[in-house]
Amino acid sequence: EIVLTQSPGTLSLSPGERATLSCRASQNVNSHNLVWYQQKPGQTPRVLIHATSSRATGIPDRFSGSGSGTDFTLTISRLEPEDFAVYYCHQFGGSSHTFGQGTKLETK
Amino acid sequence: QVQLVQSGAEVKKPGTSVKASCKASGYTFTSYNIHWVRQAPGQGLEWVGIISPSNGATLYAPKFQGRVTVTSDTSTNSVYMELGSLRSDDTAFYYCAREFPGSIYFDSWGQGTLVTVSS
Numbered sequence: 001e002i003v004l005t006q007s008p009g010t011l012s013l014s015p016g017e018r019a020t021l022s023c024r025a026s027q028n029v030n031s032h033n034l035v036w037y038q039q040k041p042g043q044t045p046r047v048l049i050h051a052t053s054s055r056a057t058g059i060p061d062r063f064s065g066s067g068s069g070t071d072f073t074l075t076i077s078r079l080e081p082e083d084f085a086v087y088y089c090h091q092f093g094g095s096s097h098t099f100g101q102g103t104k105l106e107t108k
Numbered sequence: 109q110v111q112l113v114q115s116g117a118e119v120k121k122p123g124t125s126v127k128a129s130c131k132a133s134g135y136t137f138t139s140y141n142i143h144w145v146r147q148a149p150g151q152g153l154e155w156v157g158i159i160s161p162s163n164g165a166t167l168y169a170p171k172f173q174g175r176v177t178v179t180s181d182t183s184t185n186s187v188y189m190e191l192g193s194l195r196s197d198d199t200a201f202y203y204c205a206r207e208f209p210g211s212i213y214f215d216s217w218g219q220g221t222l223v224t225v226s227s
Contacts, residue, residue: 033212035213044220045153047215
């Protein structure tokens with residue numbers, strides 16, 4: 001089973017700043033099979049990025065994804081107040097899906 | 109519109125089993141895989157398993173293999189997840205989620221079923 005490790009655990013930033021979230025895999029991940037979600041309190045996760053770098057429908061272009069192999073990144077270019085939430089990476093490989101433990105993006 | 113409506117909260121004793129349901133509407137049921145994902149209160153997401161309603165094929169996370177069974181019923185457009193030998197650390201929200209075809213991401217989620225395991 002591929003283990004995904006997200007860093008940092010908590011990221012404290014201000015609106016307008018740039019956020020860089022990391023997701024590292026214990027084995028190579030097919031780029032088609034790497035996804036990012038956003039989850040706000042009391043809500044189910046919402047897909048932001050699929051196939052490493054493709055924005056899902058309706059997602060603003062301040063969200064971007066990149067990476068390959070074992071290292072993947074979600075970047076939010078200029079934080080808006082509604083972006084403060086928990087972010088998860090998700091992969092499928094080796095006949096199993098796994099999630100990272102999450103990065104909490106909080107207001108500084 | 110696409111809807112996944114789950115069964116209500118359950119309270120179970122350790123060692124027993126629970127069966128949660130997920131009723132789909134608003135799309136062709138057999139064209140989309142359905143996953144189960146759980147989330148303990150205040151914790152992260154954990155994948156449980158997947159079923160393809162078109163043929164009943166399933167795949168489970170290694171952690172749950174032998175303890176979980178996911179089934180589907182095309183006559184009612186419903187998916188079921190049964191988890192046995194419950195422990196206190198199985199206390200969580202259990203979500204069903206629809207997989208977008210040709211990808212791995214989940215584009216629609218149920219509202220969640222809270223399973224509480226307590227003696």
